[in-house]
Amino acid sequence: MSKNIIITGTSRGIGFEMARQFAAEGHQVLALSRNEKPLKELGVDNIHSISFDITKAEDLNKISAFVKAEWEGFVDVLIHNAGALVSKPFEELSQADFEQVYAVNVFGVATLTQAILPFMKPGGHVVTVSSMGGIQGSVKFAGLAAYSSSKGAVITLSELLAEEYKEQGIAFNVLALGAVQTEMLEEAFPGYQAPLSAEEMAAYIKNFALTANKFYNGKVLQVSASTP
Template sequence: MSKNIIITGTSRGIGFELVQLFAKAGHNVLALSRNEKPIQKLNLKNVTCFSFDLGDIEAYEKVGDFIKTNWKQVDILINNAGALLNKPFAETGMQDFEVVYNTNVFGVAELTRIVLPFMKKNSHVVTISSMGGVQGSMKFPGLAAYSSSKAAVITLTELLAEEYKDTGISFNVLALGAVQTEMLEEAFPGYQAPTTALEMAHYIFDFSLNGNKYYNGKLLQVSNSTP
């Protein structure tokens, strides 16, 4: 049975790989990213993509309209888009925090809110967080905005699972360790992560399709390293 899947942050890294995995498995995908060209170039028949900025309030209406017109329902939402800032706290102003939180927290909340009315029993909302957002995990200087935003969506996931527990919709959050992506390279030039974007995409692909049978309101730490 093919499912209808929405994925954010699809222009590169894990999101880019996820779109291809779901498409190859015969699912319908709405790929959302500020830069839609990398997905467009793949020319996958069951994939729709358009430019989508999590900070643009009108963009969410476009998503709602697409679902109403084409799908009627959504089976899986993967909140994968993320903004990573590596900057000393003394230089991290309110505007820096706003940029990071707009994508990593407010965008996740708003897209989830828009998509939820189209979800039914056994649907799954998967949000991608980071090990840096897990209480008690090793922390790194320069990531005050990023890691605190990733902590916020962990708690948000727990709250949504409670609020929607009677609907049969599951909400889970994956705290990823270091994955070799362009975003990581930009923030930490030269750092070599132990996991590739494709390897992590395979895990998220499987978890999105099956994890809701076993988990709801849960944080899973997906990391084989300290960061």
């Protein structure tokens, strides 16, 4: 049965592959990214690619309008995949650096979730892609203070929302990813070769998003073959 899926961060890497794979299975995909061209160039009828900046409140109105007009006001799955990363020594991090990362990785997740929840019914699933760097007790890496701390914050946010919305039948889960061969990994760890491709991880997240809300709510699953 076709479902309505919203995915952020779809211009490259895991997000791009997820949009393509969901659409190939017949689902309707709303792909959100500041650069909508890569998916539009695929020319797939059931991928609706919209230029979207998760840090801008006015862009949220575009999403609500689309869902009302094109999907009869109903969303099955929301996948928070967009991420911002700044890699530099802690003492060189500015307040603006922290604000940039948290605006996407935490505040953007919160505000988009607020915008989409009115369109979700029992059985809805909100999946947030986090990082092993946000897991308490995991291996940490110098230079990622802003990024990894933001990924820890969004884990706790998801746990809280799972509790707050459990009576409405909407599940919230987090996948804390280890190393996946993406452009973002290359930015953080130049030259490192990850054991998993973006296509492989996208397939895992796709299946999780479609089925795992039957088994999990408020959970954080560590999806990591290496870190990094």
